Amino acid sequence: MKPAFARSGLPYTAPAEHEPLRLAFVGQGTFFEACALMRGTPELETRFIEFREGAELGRLLAELHAWRPHVVLVFRPEIVPAGAFAELDAATLGFLTEPLPRGAGAHADLETRLASLRKVDRGNFDRIVAFDPNIVGAAEEVLPVWRSLPLPVDDRFFADVEPIRARPGVMFVGRSTAHREQLLIPSKHSFDVLHLAFGVDAARLDALMREHHVGINLHNEPYPSFENRVSLHLAAGHLVLSEPLDPLHGLEPGIDFIEVGTAGELHNRIELLQRLPDAYHRVRVRGRMKAEGFRASRVYPRLVHDLLLDLRAFGTERAAVAAAA
The missing domain is CATH 3.40.50.2000 (Glycogen Phosphorylase B;)
Structure with missing residues (x-):
């Protein structure tokens, strides 16, 4: 459950044996606390950190650095400013939560949401998850999608x-x-x-x-x-x-x-x-x-486990993307 890996100058060290992984959820609580895991499990210690587009980045980073999570999951990764996670010593996972166009002639509302997604900084995230497999085609015009799963329920x-x-x-x-x-x-x-x-x-x-x-x-x-x-x-x-x-x-x-x-x-x-x-x-x-x-205490331990194994096996372009930006 606790593999270790290193990525381009940003080492990640798994917690000591028998110590739970720390998973930080980041997003607007009004919409996403219900999708998070507010009480931890034997495998995961969790915390929800309130953040919305345009909010004070310094406060978010201070909370993350103080708590030192092993994994940071952001609902709607486009809300995080470019370069914000460049020095963050944690695996980062963006969760796409908004519908996107599924082909030609898409509704104007979907085009607006895709335009919002285009603001995302790929260099902030190691992997991206989409709530709907049907949006992957549109999302991958902007950034690669690792996997798809519906939003869990706390x-x-x-x-x-x-x-x-x-x-x-x-x-x-x-x-x-x-x-x-x-x-x-x-x-x-x-x-x-x-x-x-x-x-x-x-x-x-x-x-x-x-x-x-x-x-x-x-x-x-x-x-x-x-x-x-x-x-x-x-x-x-x-x-x-x-x-x-x-x-x-x-x-x-x-x-x-x-x-x-x-x-x-x-x-x-x-x-x-x-x-x-x-x-x-x-x-x-x-x-x-x-x-x-959809139960959060079943979904998130598996998701975090798979994320860390995947990063250990295949690494990440996160630092390279950030450097090229």
Whole structure:
């Protein structure tokens, strides 16, 4: 679990035997604490360091140097300024979390996200992970992608599937867009649907999810993707009502979640649940079982282990890229 390697003037030394590896998560907590591993495991000691685009770099580097992580994982690597990690004595992993174009004629929103990714400094990162295999082609116009896996779910959000004994609480977490509102408005007018349109921290989100039974997932704009709120709701034991997902990451429509394609379909499913709250109990149970594949305490130890073995075997161009920039 603790291989050692050296890279172009930046030595990395594994911790002593029986000492856990230190993994630092970096990103905007409002969005990514739910995807991190906030409590460590026997293999990993973890810490989340708040940082967003334009924030004070000196503070981030001071925290990293003080804690001395062995691995630094950055959600949205484009937020890190060029050259920021040049002297950082740690393996660095960038996690691409945003949808990108999948071919010609892409939605303008996807082109904007790709333009944002182009700001990334390849020299900051040893390896890059993408949340969606379908974005790898676009991402590799900017930087090489090592592997793809969906965003994990922090263990705190996992809960048992309990019977629904009253009208189920329905919630949607995500900013308002014209596409989303067109699908949501009929249901909002007819039922009590909680819409958290602005960022909410992980503790508050956890509390709210334990008060609800149904999670809605709608795409940001009318293009396919796989949003991490799907796995988050499944982990919480919720019934997930979602627009079609692509990729599915192993989930099966009608078995692990309920697919809805129109405002009318969404309204009808919620209406049925008002009359028969446990109509989809088996779907909730199956979805909760599948959520184990997203559990952070299972995903991150394997990911870090593979990262360090890969670096030991194949090295990194990180220092060379930074020197050439």
